[in-house]
Amino acid sequence: MSGGSREPGRSVTSRVMAVLCAFDADHRRLTLTAIAERSGMALSTAHRLVRELEASHALTRDPDGRYHIGSRLWELGQLAPSRLREVAHPWLQELFAATGENVHLAVRDGMEVLYVVKVYGVNAVPIVSRTGARLPMHATGVGKALLAHEPDGFIAAYLTRELERPTPHTVTEPGRLARDLAAVRAQGYAFTSEEMTLGSCSAAAPIIVDGRPIAAVGIVVSSRRARELPRLVEPLLTGARAIARAYGVDTSAAAP
Amino acid sequence: MSGGSREPGRSVTSRVMAVLCAFDADHRRLTLTAIAERSGMALSTAHRLVRELEASHALTRDPDGRYHIGSRLWELGQLAPSRLREVAHPWLQELFAATGENVHLAVRDGMEVLYVVKVYGVNAVPIVSRTGARLPMHATGVGKALLAHEPDGFIAAYLTRELERPTPHTVTEPGRLARDLAAVRAQGYAFTSEEMTLGSCSAAAPIIVDGRPIAAVGIVVSSRRARELPRLVEPLLTGARAIARAYGVDTSAAAP
Structure with missing residues (x-):
């Protein structure tokens, strides 16, 4: 003191x-x-x-x-080391270059998602996420992708809470949300449709390292282009897997 | 106290x-x-x-x-507002998407350049600049682009200093550097060839708002691909002008 x-x-x-x-x-x-x-x-x-x-x-x-x-x-703040940001940066850029869409990287922080990188071009649909912002997990693509891969106990605890409803399309009914999350876990990626912001929808995939979701990559497009989301799943999954691989490599051990 | x-x-x-x-x-x-x-x-x-x-x-x-x-x-740190970073972000992304090269944005800070954004993909040549880093103006593309557009008095003061020489290719002889800068000012962009780091070369253009260089955009490629630099000048200048235009628009006045 x-x-x-x-x-x-x-x-x-x-x-x-x-x-x-x-x-x-x-x-x-x-x-x-x-x-x-x-x-x-x-x-x-x-x-x-x-x-x-x-x-x-x-x-x-x-x-x-x-x-x-x-x-x-x-x-x-720029001096704070982040292996995740460093490893993910080039892959997020390639994903942006390949799709031209809003691309972002988020991690779970308590019961919310924290956006750590956001990449967008001149034709991006305006979205609410910004770097350093926190949003509810159940209303965002990256949040669902992360939540779906948490242990059952965590999901159960999440579902017992009062869930925020940013738009009329946000799924907050626990039974339906639990089924949605099971589907996300089964297919390995999440879709959202105007659940966080009217006018935009998203696809997101978790970055799984050693069986744990350490982060998620998401792509957000205008709802007018929702039908294009499915074709973005493949580059999204490729990017998420590449980041997981790069992150999983223990560089200290790899050095001769 | x-x-x-x-x-x-x-x-x-x-x-x-x-x-x-x-x-x-x-x-x-x-x-x-x-x-x-x-x-x-x-x-x-x-x-x-x-x-x-x-x-x-x-x-x-x-x-x-x-x-x-x-x-x-x-x-x-993410909460610090930066109109420059915000306005430049999508254009830097488009420049990366169009070229696939290392793209960065830097400002003058005293007698050095401060890197404020750095964008790179999976095939980028490793470079020394990192976000938040400072490098000598005369040894970097962005630094030369900025220095060349400063008032004559500033340039004269810069040239009287002891100039760092990171590589054998760094130009430090005041007379030659002054001629280089005059050429940069005349043509509107700068090239460097292994002047900061052996193995990489760059092209850079200033972002001029109201006649003043507020920042510079640079592209860095491997020296093995130096011959490709000239074809990158056009997208580089387009990006720099777009950022200048976007930055120059007074949004408070533009709102009805």
Whole structure:
């Protein structure tokens, strides 16, 4: 614990992190008051920390007075190693080059999917996922592909929860969702149709390493082009298998 | 200034940032001692901050005891808005899809180029640039494209410095470099041949908005395929102009 704190038991570092973590994919720009509220801090403490973080380019102030995460944190974040992102990158690119569609990579984070890579071209249908965003598993292609390959106990626990319903097409009835997931597991990939966003549908495949789904690759197209999804399954599965193979190779052991 | 500090005048926030900024593209994994040294802090202070940052997932400890930037900072970094990255993304993807080559986007940062996006497929030639990395301007295609479009005074100042020579092919003689840059400015794009890395060569074009070079797009190929570079100039220039156009559109004014 550092001296001078009015909140004993909470280190200054953890308060700095609390200020930063007030920001998320749904709260990308915040007023000072919102930062204080969301980080559970007195306005004066938040104000001092924000001012110091601004001086370090960790936060940046907009002309309207709101703050957002600054370029220095983007740069630092780029240094976080990710074997998954590194191994998947070229395959996601090839998948994009072969299909010209929205391609993304997501992992399970608790009961949600976290989007870690998103690739799209100039003709992409606008979609809600963005890198760093979290979405419900049962409403997204990547989420279903991941959920279907979790152990039965995990799926059962997932289905007992109150399930979000982003569109009228989202399947939330536990019995039907369980049957859907069994079908996904049997066929090795998932389809969704306007279950997360009206106007778009998707195909997704899990990346299975040592029998566990470590991530999923998805392709999202406009609903007007839904009939083209089946022909995208083959390149999708090829990409997912290639990433699994590349990830599964223990590079430390492979080096002579 | 926060209480309890043994280094008066330095806020705890700035010390937290100093610990994080001990990491960079050339120092991605550091021991505790190296962190203390690079951040100019007593070992005991560094130790406490590192422990706290580890608890917040801002730093992660490797099995060998070294630390690296953690996934939480990657996530936070993803929230930093970048109009340039956002506008450029789909065009960089199209350029990759059209050429199948290493494509990247870089900006000038002081006297260096900072790589902000890097796109590559499974057949890419290995290159030194990585997202978040800085390289000398005169030795890289993107750097030359940017430098050539800076004001004469800037170029003159650049040329008076001691210039790094990563390979025997790097042009460091001020007179020759000045002529090279004049040629780049006249033709609107730059070529390099093994000037940063033996075995690879590049073509790059500046993204000019309101007469200023805000970034550059580059394509890197294996030196064995150097003769193919000229045919990549047209898609490269098309991409650079499309990004400039998209970036130049003031979206706040465009909204009705």
